[in-house]
Amino acid sequence: MLRASGIHYHAGKKQILKNVSAEFHAGEFNMILGPNGSGKSTFLKIFSGELAASEGIIQYDEKELRKIPRETQARSRAVMSQHPELSFPLTVEEVVMMGRYPHFDFAPAKKDRQIVEEVMGKMDLINFRERNYLSLSGGEKQRVQFARVLTQIWERPEKGIRYLMLDEPLSSLDISYQHEFLRMAETFLGKDTVIIAIIHDINLAIQYAHRLFFLKDGELVAQGKPSQVLNEELLLHIFSIKARILPNPLNGSPLILFDR
């Protein structure tokens, strides 16, 4: 379990997060939603260890995050951030292999190569192996980055928990790859895996999430199972736009329509 307790974050005088507490359980697909500027990415950066909270504590599996060495964190926690800014020519394989960096010293071991191979196969990247990363389209780059992130924590840990964190992983993907990504992440789940994703498409979130977390103006406004937490007032409050909730004709789960 990943636990955030009483997280505050200030940037200068501006308070970006106000007393946010949340528990992300292993075996659940946790998704964070909220309007632009609500503090989602900042929250992710704090519980992933990239930013230090002004106040509050992050615990990974009951251990305080800042007491876990950076290298140890990197072996069990992978993060896909919004805008990787690689601007040098590297092959797709070289980029995916970077995910194994926390696991070897100088040269990749046989196991590292096998994992890279396996992930590239699962992500349809085998034919891209020698391609220059810079020559890829936005969606293809995102697939490569996702492969790199999965590679980092591919093996299930012998003990403890692995953490997969995704900050808007779907932004440049077509519909079929959006589902592909989320299904791929789903196969990762288990009692040893915590997954947390920031997602914009609420209907997509409903289809995969076990638990939704809504942020607005730096506060955690609501959380819970999609079927329980969602209601029209909440959506109006959070997104400031009128919504209607219907049963999805395909599977009966909630389907949200926004009025113009």
Place this chain on the structure above:
Amino acid sequence: MLRNNKWFFIISLVLLGLILILAIAFGAVSISISEMGSAIMHYFQGKAPASIHEGVFLQLRLPRVLLCAVTGAILAVSGVLMQGLFRNPIVEPGLAGTSAGAAFGASFIFVMGPKISPAIKEMTGPFLVPIFAFAGGLLATYLVYSLAKNASRISIMSLLLVGIAINAVALSGTGFMTYIARDPQARSITFWNLGTFAGASWLQVWITSAVAAIIFALSFRYSKQLNALLLGEEEASYLGVDTKKLKTRIMILNTAMVSVATAFVGVIGFMGLIVPHILRLILGSDNKKLLPAAIIVGALLMVLADMGARLLLAPAEMPIGILTSLVGAPIFIILLKKFNILGQKGGYNA
């Protein structure tokens, strides 16, 4: 990008060997292979050189070509390191103020040292100059970074602009030293701004090689972390890299080796730009390949350039810095164009 890197390394090593032999053979005096052989034999037998040619080979040509090779390797590796650090292919030690600052430090102690105390020149001449060069290089580099920093981020644009200013200050400092120097000194100072290998000595070769060997070895250890940094600082830290520590270490190592080289041969611009540019086209940007390749190709191109500097105006000699800038500046412009300039890509969170 090349699939089979093994051949690249084999071919470039063979070429380097050939160019080294050619560079030793040709010059104001030509030296045959057999003369080289017998000079080396006589040296190891402890005998005096048998001819003037052998003397020229041992005392002038060989140290010069070797110093040249080591300096080329240093500048090329420095280019790779700095570009990795800034995630931008248009950074090099000449542009970031390091070389000019080092040249000022060197010329400062060279001129002022004897004025402060005559003992300085006698006792620690060859060591004090690189130490002051390092101090000057470090100061200039630090000034560039801290002045270019804007809200804890250094954009490439501001780095280059501040670099221009600091380079100008350092250059005029060196100019001032030239101006107040006594006449025979003055001649040897001008070279710090233009770059030349004409004064190469064995002591310089040993010092530079020792520094280079240590720093290259340390840089290799960081190649994986430098690769991770290419993804961005955030991604690198998610991969377990302490980016702050990495940046400080690379910066100091880099400044140290560039300063030592500059102390002995002056400012040689654009080598740190040309070599990595060529290598990235052939090998891609994996630092594990780039760093060793930069050593070989940097040495190769510098020896070639020095041969050009010696032979183009023979029997007179041209400062090598003029030649490298002539070739390097257009490549710099091409890179500026190609990367659709400045602001957008790369940068540096300080």
